Amino acid sequence: MRVRRATLADLPPIAAIEKASFPDPWPADFLAAYFDDRHALVLVAEVPCVVAFLIARDEFSRQRERVLHIHDLAVTPAHRRRGAATALLAELTAIAQALGGRRIRIEVRVDNESARRFYEHHGFQVVRRLARYYDDGGAALRMERRIAAGSWLPV
Ligand SMILES: CC(C)(COP(=O)(O)OP(=O)(O)OC[C@H]1O[C@@H](n2cnc3c(N)ncnc32)[C@H](O)[C@@H]1OP(=O)(O)O)[C@@H](O)C(=O)NCCC(=O)NCCS
Numbered sequence: 001m002r003v004r005r006a007t008l009a010d011l012p013p014i015a016a017i018e019k020a021s022f023p024d025p026w027p028a029d030f031l032a033a034y035f036d037d038r039h040a041l042v043l044v045a046e047v048p049c050v051v052a053f054l055i056a057r058d059e060f061s062r063q064r065e066r067v068l069h070i071h072d073l074a075v076t077p078a079h080r081r082r083g084a085a086t087a088l089l090a091e092l093t094a095i096a097q098a099l100g101g102r103r104i105r106i107e108v109r110v111d112n113e114s115a116r117r118f119y120e121h122h123g124f125q126v127v128r129r130l131a132r133y134y135d136d137g138g139a140a141l142r143m144e145r146r147i148a149a150g151s152w153l154p155v
Helices: 008-021 028-036 084-098 113-121
Strands: 002-005 040-046 050-060 066-075 102-109 125-130 140-147
Touching: 002 084, 008 028, 008 040, 008 050, 008 066, 028 040, 040 066, 040 084, 050 084, 066 084, 084 102, 084 140, 102 113, 113 140
Parallel strands: 066 102
Antiparallel strands: 002 040, 040 050, 050 066, 102 140, 125 140
């Protein structure tokens, strides 16, 4: 499996994976906007066709600490449990490390058991519960993992 930075040419498979993964998928034009955002990073995993993607942004937390905020992560259903999301997260971790150390942050639906298990498996911890986080009134858990500069290990 190869992980690389995505280009706009990858938008059709990214939008298709998004549609197959969420009951309220983001439309293609919304996803396309990330390619024009200089603070955003879009990664894909391919085998050789694209089977997974991750979108993250370099942002500031309320405490003015820089965080790599995962906005979207999905794997095409037929390729789940084969390490695609792990490969994408490993690349994001390397980038966080190269940026001089960052927190990696994600909001996960409280009832999204597989995503919660995935992030727990990778050492993320729940730091906050966010009531009515989603448009439909659903709650989210904010999960974070800190990546030290020059270290592969969470601290
Ligand atoms: C969550 C998701 C991204 C995981 O992707 P994946 O490529 O299947 O994950 P990996 O194969 O890298 O899994 C690594 C580990 O995470 C945990 N994990 C992943 N999916 C899991 C599941 N459904 N149930 C329990 N644990 C799970 C396991 O510990 C797994 O290791 P194992 O397979 O050796 O047991 C994928 O299920 C998905 O696309 N879901 C729909 C979209 C979504 O919810 N995205 C997250 C939004 S925050």
